[in-house]
Amino acid sequence: MATPDESVVHGSKASPKDLPALDKLLRECAPLVAEHGHTLVAREARALLDGVRARAVAGELPRAELALLPQSLATRVSQRMQPNMRAVLNLTGTVIHTNLGRALLADAALAQVLALTGAPNNLEFDLDSGGRGDRDDLIESLLCELTGAEAATVVNNNAAAVLLGIAALARGKEAIVSRGELVEIGGAFRMPDVMAAAGATLVEVGTTNRTHPRDYEGAISPRTGLIVKVHTSNYAVQGFTAAVDEATLAPIARAGGVPLMTDLGSGALVDLAKWGLPAEPLPQAMLAAGCDVVTFSGDKLLGGPQAGLIVGSKAAIGRIRKFPMKRALRLSKLPFAALEATLRLYQRPERLVQDLPTLRLLTRPQSQIATLAQQLLPEVAAAVAPRFSVEVVALQSQIGSGSLPVERLPSAGLALTPADGRGRSLDALATTLRELPRPVIGRIHEGRLLLDLRCLEEPALLTSQLTTLKEALA
Structure with a gap:
C-alpha cells in the first residue's frame, strides 16, 4: 500500500499513458487547424508530444502541464510562422547601417512597391506600342534628368555595377587603377578580385599614398581597355598624399582612347553640405568632369532600395547593356519600383528633408533628439530598475559604415549602467532587448549600453515594450 507521500509524488507527475493521442489533441485544437491547416499543426503537435513523452518517461512531466498542451501547441505554431527577417529599432547611432538594412524607404516608395506587387505591371511591356519593352526604359530618362548623363542602366547592387562595367569595357584587356584605390569593402569585396572576375588584367599605378597624372599616362598602351577610379568612401589616407581627380584624368583617358569609369560607392544625388553634412562627390560632377561611366549605390546616401546605378555616355552604357552578364545582374520588379519612386522625390528637392527618411534622420537636430531622451528617461529607468541606472548623454552618431564612415553627427540618447x-x-x-517583440539594437561602449535616439522617430515603438522588458528583467 502506498504511503501518503508516495501518493502525492506520483499523483503530481504524468506518465506516458496519460498523454492524449495526436488525433485527440488536434480535435481539441480545431480552430488552430482551421487557421493554419492540418499539415503544419499536425507536424508541430507530433514534435510537442514527442517532447513531453520523453519527459513523462523520465518522470519529469507535471500532470498540470497536460491541460496546457493546446496552448503550448498554439505557441509552437505561432513561433513557426514568425519570419526570420523582422523589423527592429536601430538605436546603434549608425543611420545607414549595413547589417540593419541600410536606407529606409520613403512612404512613396513603399506605396509604389505595394501597388506593383499585388497586380500585373508593365515591367517589360511598352504601353505605347503594345509590344515587348525594356525595363531600363522605365527609369533611364529619370536618371539622365537627375544626373545629366546621356544614358543609364541599373543592376542589383553597386558591386554588380562595378563588375559589369569592368567586364563590358575591359574584358580581355588591361584596367588601370591607382594603388591607393585598391580597396576592400564589406564581405571581402576586393578590387583586384573584381578585376579578375571581370576578366580584366589589373595594372596598378602610383603608390599607396601618392599617384600622379604621369603614372596613368605612362601605363596606357594598346592593351588598355579602361581606367578605373574608386572613391575610397570607407577609409581615408592622410598626410603626404596625392591623387588624380576625374577632371584631370578625363583628358588623359581621351588622349589614350580609353574610357574612364569612376565608382562613387555611396551615391549622393544632392549636395549634402547645404544641410551642414560632409560633402560627398556627386555623379553629376563626375559626368561633367568627363567620366564615361559612373557607378553608385541605391541604398546608401541616395535613400532607396539596394541597387547599382550606372550612368554615363551612350557609347559606354550601350556596351554595358549589351554585355551578356547584364541579364544575370538585372534589378527585379520590387526594388525597381522602389528605386523609381525614390528618384522621383529628387524632382522636388525642396521637400527632400521631409520625404526622404535617410536625409531626414541625418539632418535631425541634436536638440530635438536630446528632448526625446529626456522624455523617455523616466519610463526606461522604471523598466530597468533596480538592476540598471539610466541617464541622458550626448553621443556621436555615424552616417554609415560604408558611407562617410569617419564622419560623426552630434546626437543624444540614454546610457544604461x-x-x-x-x-x-x-x-x-542587450540580449533581452533583442528578444523583445520589436528587437531593440543598441551598442555597448565603456561599460554602458547606449541607446542613440537619432533613428527613433516613433517613440511608442519603444515605450510600448517597456512593460515586457521590465517583466523579462524581473
Whole structure:
C-alpha cells in the first residue's frame, strides 16, 4: 500500500499513458487547424508530444502541464510562422547601417512597391506600342534628368555595377587603377578580385599614398581597355598624399582612347553640405568632369532600395547593356519600383528633408533628439530598475559604415549602467532587448549600453515594450 507521500509524488507527475493521442489533441485544437491547416499543426503537435513523452518517461512531466498542451501547441505554431527577417529599432547611432538594412524607404516608395506587387505591371511591356519593352526604359530618362548623363542602366547592387562595367569595357584587356584605390569593402569585396572576375588584367599605378597624372599616362598602351577610379568612401589616407581627380584624368583617358569609369560607392544625388553634412562627390560632377561611366549605390546616401546605378555616355552604357552578364545582374520588379519612386522625390528637392527618411534622420537636430531622451528617461529607468541606472548623454552618431564612415553627427540618447558593474549584465541586457517583440539594437561602449535616439522617430515603438522588458528583467 502506498504511503501518503508516495501518493502525492506520483499523483503530481504524468506518465506516458496519460498523454492524449495526436488525433485527440488536434480535435481539441480545431480552430488552430482551421487557421493554419492540418499539415503544419499536425507536424508541430507530433514534435510537442514527442517532447513531453520523453519527459513523462523520465518522470519529469507535471500532470498540470497536460491541460496546457493546446496552448503550448498554439505557441509552437505561432513561433513557426514568425519570419526570420523582422523589423527592429536601430538605436546603434549608425543611420545607414549595413547589417540593419541600410536606407529606409520613403512612404512613396513603399506605396509604389505595394501597388506593383499585388497586380500585373508593365515591367517589360511598352504601353505605347503594345509590344515587348525594356525595363531600363522605365527609369533611364529619370536618371539622365537627375544626373545629366546621356544614358543609364541599373543592376542589383553597386558591386554588380562595378563588375559589369569592368567586364563590358575591359574584358580581355588591361584596367588601370591607382594603388591607393585598391580597396576592400564589406564581405571581402576586393578590387583586384573584381578585376579578375571581370576578366580584366589589373595594372596598378602610383603608390599607396601618392599617384600622379604621369603614372596613368605612362601605363596606357594598346592593351588598355579602361581606367578605373574608386572613391575610397570607407577609409581615408592622410598626410603626404596625392591623387588624380576625374577632371584631370578625363583628358588623359581621351588622349589614350580609353574610357574612364569612376565608382562613387555611396551615391549622393544632392549636395549634402547645404544641410551642414560632409560633402560627398556627386555623379553629376563626375559626368561633367568627363567620366564615361559612373557607378553608385541605391541604398546608401541616395535613400532607396539596394541597387547599382550606372550612368554615363551612350557609347559606354550601350556596351554595358549589351554585355551578356547584364541579364544575370538585372534589378527585379520590387526594388525597381522602389528605386523609381525614390528618384522621383529628387524632382522636388525642396521637400527632400521631409520625404526622404535617410536625409531626414541625418539632418535631425541634436536638440530635438536630446528632448526625446529626456522624455523617455523616466519610463526606461522604471523598466530597468533596480538592476540598471539610466541617464541622458550626448553621443556621436555615424552616417554609415560604408558611407562617410569617419564622419560623426552630434546626437543624444540614454546610457544604461549595470548596478553590479559587470559586463555580463550588459550582455544579458542587450540580449533581452533583442528578444523583445520589436528587437531593440543598441551598442555597448565603456561599460554602458547606449541607446542613440537619432533613428527613433516613433517613440511608442519603444515605450510600448517597456512593460515586457521590465517583466523579462524581473
